[in-house]
Amino acid sequence: MPWSDPNQQNPWGKGPNQQPPNIDEVIRRLQEKLSGLFGGGGSGGGNGKGFSGFKANKALLTGVLGILALLWLASGIYVVAADEQAVVLRFGQHSSTKGPGLNWHLPYPMETVEVLPVTRVQRVEIGFRGLADGRVRKVNQESLMLTKDENIVDISFIVQYKIKDVGQYLFNIDNGPKTVRDAAESSIREVIGRTFIDDVLTTRKAEVEVETEQLIQSILDGYKAGISVSTVKLQDVQPPERVIKEFKDVASAREDRERTKNEAQAYANDIIPKARGEAKKMVLDAEAYRAEIIDRSKGEADRFSNMLAAYREAPGVTRKRLYLETMQEVLTKADKIIVDKSVADRVLPYLPLDRATGKVEVK
Amino acid sequence: MNAKQNFAVIILAAIVVVMSMSTYVVDQREQVLVLQFGNPKAVVQESGLHFKLPWQSLERFDSRLLVQDAAPNEVITKDKKSILVDAYTRWKITDPLRVYQVARTQAGVASRMEDVVRGKVREVLGQHTLLEIVSGGKDATLRIELMRAIRDKADIGVHELGLTIEDVRIKRADLPQENSEAVFQRMKAERNRIAKEYRSEGEEAAKEIRAEADKKRKVLLAEAYKNAEVLRGKGEAETNRIYVKAHSKDPKFYAFMRSLEAYRESIGEGSRLIISPSSEFFNFFEQGTK
Numbered sequence: 001m002p003w004s005d006p007n008q009q010n011p012w013g014k015g016p017n018q019q020p021p022n023i024d025e026v027i028r029r030l031q032e033k034l035s036g037l038f039g040g041g042g043s044g045g046g047n048g049k050g051f052s053g054f055k056a057n058k059a060l061l062t063g064v065l066g067i068l069a070l071l072w073l074a075s076g077i078y079v080v081a082a083d084e085q086a087v088v089l090r091f092g093q094h095s096s097t098k099g100p101g102l103n104w105h106l107p108y109p110m111e112t113v114e115v116l117p118v119t120r121v122q123r124v125e126i127g128f129r130g131l132a133d134g135r136v137r138k139v140n141q142e143s144l145m146l147t148k149d150e151n152i153v154d155i156s157f158i159v160q161y162k163i164k165d166v167g168q169y170l171f172n173i174d175n176g177p178k179t180v181r182d183a184a185e186s187s188i189r190e191v192i193g194r195t196f197i198d199d200v201l202t203t204r205k206a207e208v209e210v211e212t213e214q215l216i217q218s219i220l221d222g223y224k225a226g227i228s229v230s231t232v233k234l235q236d237v238q239p240p241e242r243v244i245k246e247f248k249d250v251a252s253a254r255e256d257r258e259r260t261k262n263e264a265q266a267y268a269n270d271i272i273p274k275a276r277g278e279a280k281k282m283v284l285d286a287e288a289y290r291a292e293i294i295d296r297s298k299g300e301a302d303r304f305s306n307m308l309a310a311y312r313e314a315p316g317v318t319r320k321r322l323y324l325e326t327m328q329e330v331l332t333k334a335d336k337i338i339v340d341k342s343v344a345d346r347v348l349p350y351l352p353l354d355r356a357t358g359k360v361e362v363k
Numbered sequence: 364m365n366a367k368q369n370f371a372v373i374i375l376a377a378i379v380v381v382m383s384m385s386t387y388v389v390d391q392r393e394q395v396l397v398l399q400f401g402n403p404k405a406v407v408q409e410s411g412l413h414f415k416l417p418w419q420s421l422e423r424f425d426s427r428l429l430v431q432d433a434a435p436n437e438v439i440t441k442d443k444k445s446i447l448v449d450a451y452t453r454w455k456i457t458d459p460l461r462v463y464q465v466a467r468t469q470a471g472v473a474s475r476m477e478d479v480v481r482g483k484v485r486e487v488l489g490q491h492t493l494l495e496i497v498s499g500g501k502d503a504t505l506r507i508e509l510m511r512a513i514r515d516k517a518d519i520g521v522h523e524l525g526l527t528i529e530d531v532r533i534k535r536a537d538l539p540q541e542n543s544e545a546v547f548q549r550m551k552a553e554r555n556r557i558a559k560e561y562r563s564e565g566e567e568a569a570k571e572i573r574a575e576a577d578k579k580r581k582v583l584l585a586e587a588y589k590n591a592e593v594l595r596g597k598g599e600a601e602t603n604r605i606y607v608k609a610h611s612k613d614p615k616f617y618a619f620m621r622s623l624e625a626y627r628e629s630i631g632e633g634s635r636l637i638i639s640p641s642s643e644f645f646n647f648f649e650q651g652t653k
Contacts, residue, residue: 091412092390109388144537146497151550152543171391174427182430182451186532190506193497222530223428223453242547246554253558257565264569268576275580279587286591290598297602301609307620308613319619326623327644334634341639 076107078115085118085166094167114170118163121230124181126188127156128235144240145189151197154240157209159184159216160231168226179225180216184232187215197239201247205234384417396422396459403460424459424469428529433477435535438485442492444542449535450513452480454521454528461525472524479520480513480531487513488536496536506533 079102080086086098090111098113105111127143128136143156161180163169173179191211195204213232220227239247311318389395391410396403399419407413408426415421435449454476456462456469466472487509488496495505510532518528538546610617630636640648 089391091410092388092393093410094391141535141537145535146537146546150494150497150546151553152546171426172428174425174429178430178432182432182532182534185534186451189533189535193506219530219532225428239550240547243550243554246551246558250554250558250561253561257561257568260562260565260569261572264572264576268572268579271576271580272583275583279583282584282587282591283594286594286598290594290601293598293602294605297605301605304609304617304620305612308616311613311616322620322623324644326627330626330630331636331638331644333632334630334636337635337637338640338645339637341641 072107076105076111078103078105078113080115083117083120084115087114087116087166087170088112089114094171097166116163116166116169118166121160121162122177123158123160124177124184125156125158126181126184127154142185145192147192147197147200148194149196152240153192153197153200154236154238155188155192155200155234156236157184157188157212157232157234159213159229160233161227161229163226164228165226168224170226172224172226176225176227179220179223180227180229183216183219184212187212187219190215201237201239205237209234381417385414387413387415387421389413392425392427393423394426394456394459396424396463398422403463406459408459422459422463424456424462426456428453428455429469429473431473431477431480433481435537436481436484437539438488440488440493440496441490444493445539446488446493446496446542447535447537447539448484448488448533449537450480450484450531450533452476452517452528453530453532454526456525457527458525461523465524472526475524476517476521476526476528479524480517480528483513483517483520484531487516493538496533509533 078086080098080100082100084100086103087094088096088098088105088111090106091109092112095111103113105113126139128138130136138156140154143154144152145155147153159180163176169176188208191208192200195208200208209232213229216232217229220229238244387395389407389410393410394406394408395413397405397407397415397419398421399416404419430451430453432451433449435447437445438448439445454473456472462469462472466475491505491509496509510530514528514531517531521528537543638645
């Protein structure tokens, strides 16, 4: 049977992109087949075999046409995935939008369907391209840009976006990803062009992201592109390769500055408490000295007063006793030479006084 | 019967062919120019199913906002510097008939439009300095104004091509290679200066901190020394008062006692005394018991 040929099965079911010439061709083929069938019947003349053959062919023809009609209708079946939406075009005109699930549209050429990933977050990479093996290739003409203070900075970033309005996205612009990319490139340059390089490299990254995002969104809204930008994420912000060494040196100089300061601070923290301790010690020592000598003098004064009181009770005897006791003590310890006064004047110069260590007393 | 059926089928097929030749679909994303032997007959911008004579042919044009992204364009600024400007254009075909007449195809008209935009970019940016173009002037709005001016001028310029320009946007306004080199050199010099400044600042701060600490230490110690001396002096004065108070009760006895103590303290082991036996201590030594 000719229609069981897999290449001929369901010629309508190839989807909405089918072009009119295919229909013409199918009709032509159908005509060929039909003329072949009738031709076979005609050559058989009026015999019974030919007649029954024609009847069989007629039934076959009806069946084939029926199957064709069914296949044609079935070609309108399509599936919309969870993160997609389908825009149904009736004679090229937006007639309805269908959500996820199994759907059916009027077969070609009446209706066609455009399926778009609506809730799927899509991204464009600017300044770099992620390669299939996970590595990254830099795109310098995208990533190098001038800052407000006429420095060059190297920025790569990604923009994530979603289709906000399928109708706008489909009918108003011709290339969604390219539209986002162009808007992003223009926006980042505008934002960086009004920012100083040191701010871009350090504190204002978040602001740059936000401002760029807003700018891209406003450009896209101006195009009625039906796109909503969800994030702008700076991936890599650094000085250009040519001057990266100098920038790193600035960073290390900043650290040097802190280190030098900290070292000096450590010195200060070392010597000042020590000095404070020393100062306290000096004062305390002086206080101790003061207390000591005062107490001593009080004790001594007291002793003297007592002695005096005792002395006054019997001055002569006490005086004598004290004198003799002292002399005894002194003379017991000392080497003594007892020389008569009259002799002393003559002898004294010859005594080996150089051996004397203690005091020499002459009475 | 046989021939009749055959005939019916042929008629049916003919109808289908004629129908397919005299109807056409205009998509919402396009607009169509109907041509009769190459002569424009009608412009159809309405989407949907339309009819035509079977021998008429169609020229389809996009109706969406289209992008034209030209190669970077070298522009001489007002201050005679040259920059590379990469701008893109968003445009629309508004008059397919005009487009067909001047350029036949969409691609043809796009290149004509690009020439117009290129010229307007040169014209507008040439009236401004490099810095204004790059950083957008003082309040950063100049860049936007420039883009708007280019857009407006280019839009008027492409009107006769059957187009409108919705947006011209500068993607890049970069310095050419030799100027970039100068920028890099300047950046290097600037960074070196900043690095030096940081290091000197560190030295400055460190010196100050050290000197301040040394000063603090000196002050602390001097103050402590002063306080200690004051305390000692006070103690000594007090001591003296105490002694004076006690000793002045009997100065003679004090002199006696103090002398004895001094003897005891000063004459020790190894002191050699040459004593006359006539001293008081020996009073009885010579005299005996007489």
